[in-house]
Amino acid sequence: MTQPTTIRRVPGPQPQPAELLRTALALAATGVPVLPLRAGKVPFGNCHQCAHNACGGRPNMKTPGPCQCPGVCHAWAAGTTDPAVLASPAWTAAWQRAAAVAYHPGGAGLTVVDLDDAAAIAWARETLPATRTVPTTRGEHWIYRGTMASRNAxxxxxxxxxxxxxxxxxxxxxxxxTALPDAVRALAVKEPSPARPVPQAVTVPAGAGSGECPHRTPAYLARGIAMAEQRxxxxxxxxxxxxxxxxxAVLSRHGRCGCLTxxxxxxxxxxxxxxxxxxxxxxxxWTNARTTLGL
Structure with missing residues (x-):
């Protein structure tokens, strides 16, 4: 077994607002949604209009919501690839007070395995396939292609x-x-409660499926898609x-049977x-709906 090693990171100088914005624009140009972070690695609070989710969107951060405010709101959901937004007056003010650049991995089709210490790194090197790694203050980020549900600890x-x-x-x-391995996906699967029966496993395609829905007719699916378009x-x-x-609604009906193409x-x-x-x-x-349904 690989012995954990002591990792020491020497903090660098505080980045300047112009440098943070340049980094954000460069990431956004590659399709990575970015947002500013305050000191302490925390996002900016919601604006006055959106305080306590008064805007009606993203309650508990689980839905996209209707919010159209120009500010840096709703933590990860504020992430954007639009250079005009990143350089707008509201965001410029945020960059002036920011301490770092963050990004929404799921919005970029990525998953980050955040390894907090040397012991976690040693475990990853023995357990997970090699991929791109980024040094952090105490450990490393291992970045894979593919998205999944997020989960701490x-x-x-x-x-x-x-x-x-x-x-x-x-x-x-x-x-x-490299591609997101099943070993990482398995980490986010919660253990079933011993007081309840273990649910039967359901095979779900990563994206669209193919073939006729086993419990609905093709006409039912066609009508459902048309109604969804109309809605x-x-x-x-x-x-x-x-x-x-x-x-x-569409995924709850047809997300598990493979009939969606x-x-x-x-x-x-x-x-x-x-x-x-x-x-x-x-x-x-689409990703959030699949995550909500556990697909």
Whole structure:
């Protein structure tokens, strides 16, 4: 067994606002949603309009919500790839007070295994496939391609940061990024309560499935997709929330049986984008709906 080694990181000088913004813009240009962090590695609080989720969006950070405020709100959900937003007056003011750049791994199709200490690193080197690694203050970030549910303390010194979470950007790292392994996905699976029967395993495709739905007719699915498109098209307000709830409804019906195809999903995304949603918003809403349903 590899013996843990003592890791010492020497803090560097405090980055300047212009440097933070340059880093954020460079990451955003590669499709990584970014946001500023305050000292202590915490996000900025919601604006006055959104305090205590008064805007009606993202209650408990579980739904995209209708919030359209220009500020840096809702922690990980504030992450953006839009350079105009990143350099806007509200965000410029935030960069002036920021201490670091963070990003939403799930929004970039990534998962970060956050290793807090030398013992956790030693465990990862023996257990997980090699991938891109980034040194942190006390340990390392191991970054994989693919998204999953986020969960803290999956084992001593190990957190999972992917969907609906943020991770601090600490540089490009070293090594070749590899696909998210089942060994990491398994870490986020909660143990069933001993007081309840263990649920039967359900095989769920990572994305779209194929073939006829085993419990519904093709006509039922076609009608359901058409109704979902209509529901999105008729939204007059709270478009983010409508898109999320519609995706959730479709996935709750057909997310486990494999009948959804890329064509069905593309139709839903097209309907959402016709209402002004970006591709990233659509992807986030779809990922969040799958996460909520445990898919």
């Amino acid at each position: 999956v084992r001593p010194g190990v957190d999972i940061k992917s969907a609906m979470a943020y991770a601090r950007h600490l540089g490009p790292g070293t090594g070749t990024m 999105i098209a008729e939204a007059r307000s709270a478009v983010h929330a409508t898109v999320y709830r519609t995706f959730l 890329d064509t069905h999903i593309a139709r839903l995304f097209t309907a959402a984008q016709a209402k002004g949603e970006t591709l990233r918003h659509c992807t986030d809403a």
